[in-house]
Amino acid sequence: MNETLKAENPVLPYLRQDRLPHIWCPGCGIGSTVNCFARALTESKLDLDKVAIVSGIGCTGRVAGYMNLDSFHTTHGRAIPFATGLKLGNPNLKVVVYSGDGDLFAIGGNHFVHAARRNMDLTVICVNNSTYGMTGGQVAPTTPLGATQTTMPYGNFEPPFNLPFLAEACGAVFVARWTVFHVRQLIRTMKEGLAKRGFVFIEVLAPCPTLYSRRNKLGDGVDQVKYYKERSAVKDGADTREVGLSFQGDIAVGKFVDRDRPTWLDAMNRHYSSVLHDYHEVGHAED
Amino acid sequence: MAENAPAVKGKGTVFVRLEVCKGCSYCIDFCPTKCLAFSKEFNAKGYHYPVLAKPEGCVGCDLCGLYCPDFAIFGVRLKDLEKAPRK
Ligand SMILES: Cc1ncc(C[n+]2csc(CCOP(=O)(O)OP(=O)(O)O)c2C)c(N)n1
Ligand code: SF4
Ligand code: SF4
Ligand code: SF4
Numbered sequence: 001m002n003e004t005l006k007a008e009n010p011v012l013p014y015l016r017q018d019r020l021p022h023i024w025c026p027g028c029g030i031g032s033t034v035n036c037f038a039r040a041l042t043e044s045k046l047d048l049d050k051v052a053i054v055s056g057i058g059c060t061g062r063v064a065g066y067m068n069l070d071s072f073h074t075t076h077g078r079a080i081p082f083a084t085g086l087k088l089g090n091p092n093l094k095v096v097v098y099s100g101d102g103d104l105f106a107i108g109g110n111h112f113v114h115a116a117r118r119n120m121d122l123t124v125i126c127v128n129n130s131t132y133g134m135t136g137g138q139v140a141p142t143t144p145l146g147a148t149q150t151t152m153p154y155g156n157f158e159p160p161f162n163l164p165f166l167a168e169a170c171g172a173v174f175v176a177r178w179t180v181f182h183v184r185q186l187i188r189t190m191k192e193g194l195a196k197r198g199f200v201f202i203e204v205l206a207p208c209p210t211l212y213s214r215r216n217k218l219g220d221g222v223d224q225v226k227y228y229k230e231r232s233a234v235k236d237g238a239d240t241r242e243v244g245l246s247f248q249g250d251i252a253v254g255k256f257v258d259r260d261r262p263t264w265l266d267a268m269n270r271h272y273s274s275v276l277h278d279y280h281e282v283g284h285a286e287d
Numbered sequence: 288m289a290e291n292a293p294a295v296k297g298k299g300t301v302f303v304r305l306e307v308c309k310g311c312s313y314c315i316d317f318c319p320t321k322c323l324a325f326s327k328e329f330n331a332k333g334y335h336y337p338v339l340a341k342p343e344g345c346v347g348c349d350l351c352g353l354y355c356p357d358f359a360i361f362g363v364r365l366k367d368l369e370k371a372p373r374k
Contacts, residue, residue: 005295005368007302009352009361024356026309026334031356039353181317183353221356222312 014038016068023062027221029180029206030060030127034067036183037098037125040190046094053096054083056103059133059208063098077107080115083122091265091282094123094194101128101142105161109141116170116199118264123193123200128163129208137211144247148215162244163203168257173198175240175257179205179228182253189255198263205251218248297322299347301339301362308359310334314351320344323351 011034024030041048048069055064057076064071070093074082079097087095097104104112104126115122131149132138139149142163143156152158167175174196178186186204193200207213207224218224227248235243236254243252262270269281301323308330314337315323322344325335337360339345345362352361 005300007361007363007368009302009304009358011352011358011361015358021307021357027311027313028356031358032313032354035353035355035358180354183350187353220311222316225313225354226316 010042011035011038014041014068015066019066022066024059025208025210025221027207027209028059028133029129029204029208029221029225030063032180032183033125033127033186033204033206034063036186037063037067037190039187040194043187043191044194046194050092051094051096052083052086053098054079054086055097056099056108057134058100058103060098060100060127060129061103061134063127067098077103077109077111079103080108080111080120080122080124084111084115084120087121088265091121095121096194097122097124099124099126100133101126101130101163102132102140105141105163105166106132113166113170116167116172116201119171119173119198119261119267121198121263121265123196123202125190125193125202125204126163127204127206129206129212131208131212133208133211137208137215142245144245144249146247147212150211150215160245162240164201164243164256165240167199167201168240171199171261172201172257173259173261174200174202174255176201176255177203177205177243177251178253179225179232179251180207181225181228181232185234185253192255196258198261205245216247295365296342297345297347298366299345299362299364300342300368301337301345301351301360303337303360305330305336305359306332307357308334308336308355309357310336311356313354313356314360317354318351319348320346 052070053064055061056079083095138151146155176189207221209221232251234254235252272279322341323337324340347364349362
């Protein structure tokens with residue numbers, strides 16, 4: 001032991017340390033995404049008093065409660081509507097939604113679709129572990145065909161969503177995907193997403209060793225991250241129709257969509273300025 | 288909660304909060320210089336934790352810190368550490 005050199009983990013100031021250790025299983029990938037998010041916040045130089053984080057229910061849904069930011073842990077599937085209210089009630093906030101694939105795309109799918117359509121100014125980070133982790137590994141709208149789940153004991157026969165395609169088709173202005181292997185790229189993309197105005201969608205593939213890997217005989221969390229390393233290929237600007245995922249198959253990663261269109265607030269301001277006489281515009285955080 | 292660095296021989300070193308490590312091996316497998324290895328000892332929860340097996344190999348890149356899902360390890364470059372105020 002070298003007694004003279006001391007330092008503190010740079011992620012800890014971003015966490016509510018009284019709530020640690022966290023509940024996540026050994027080798028669960030959610031914590032790695034949190035490291036990247038903390039780093040992206042540092043690099044973004046955002047005023048942390050003006051950043052709010054909202055999660056739904058699930059293992060990923062715990063993230064909001066662990067972050068040392070203004071945070072809210074909503075009911076299952078309702079992170080986006082809560083975040084929408086928060087943003088419109090105080091447009092000066094940068095509002096981040098951080099939740100699981102089941103929360104955002106099963107029970108919360110309808111909210112996702114409409115927030116993207118409206119181009120609501122939200123940064124949505126989805127940790128996709130292909131399953132419902134918290135409740136015991138039921139089939140999710142993201143479970144690849146053929147994967148075994150508690151509710152699909154003979155393998156999944158439901159076609160999953162291709163999340164980047166769904167996000168683009170609904171109107172998201174920024175769509176990207178990385179995996180837990182791509183920590184540096186994920187930091188860069190989170191930083192870029194935080195700076196972007198409008199509906200931003202970042203999908204992060206992460207292992208759920210306890211309920212997905214084990215049930216499918218895929219080894220531990222680290223084995224799934226090795227699979228991400230081996231089978232991922234960077235395809236910036238790829239046609240999102242072609243980035244769907246298959247069971248342990250190839251993974252397209254990168255930034256697929258980066259475009260601009262008026263946010264919901266922009267559209268409202270423009271419209272009311274033209275039809276109402278003494279209308280005062282409502283600003284954005286970036287303005 | 289400042290942690291002590293184990294050994295310093297290369298350009299960098301790591302700090303490990305061994306009691307919160309869950310032995311997932313992310314840091315060991317994805318360290319670019321392969322300078323970490325599992326301890327022989329167990330922590331209080333029964334997990335083997337990483338030790339700097341080849342201290343001369345650590346470059347302080349902090350990839351281990353970015354991967355660790357339990358916030359149990361991080362790496363620093365010595366030149367950054369010397370600049371930082373002592374805690
Ligand atoms: C209204 C309601 N229905 C169902 C549940 C049970 N439930 C809790 S978390 C969850 C799914 C979580 O899956 P996901 O969002 O993928 O998160 P993960 O745990 O995998 O991170 C379900 C169905 C609930 N809490 N509330
Ligand atoms: S059940 Fe799965 S998603 Fe939930 S903490 Fe454990 S490994 Fe992570
Ligand atoms: S700081 Fe970099 S080189 Fe050192 S142990 Fe961590 S990953 Fe390996
Ligand atoms: S990545 Fe973290 S939890 Fe996993 S073995 Fe290394 S120090 Fe332990």
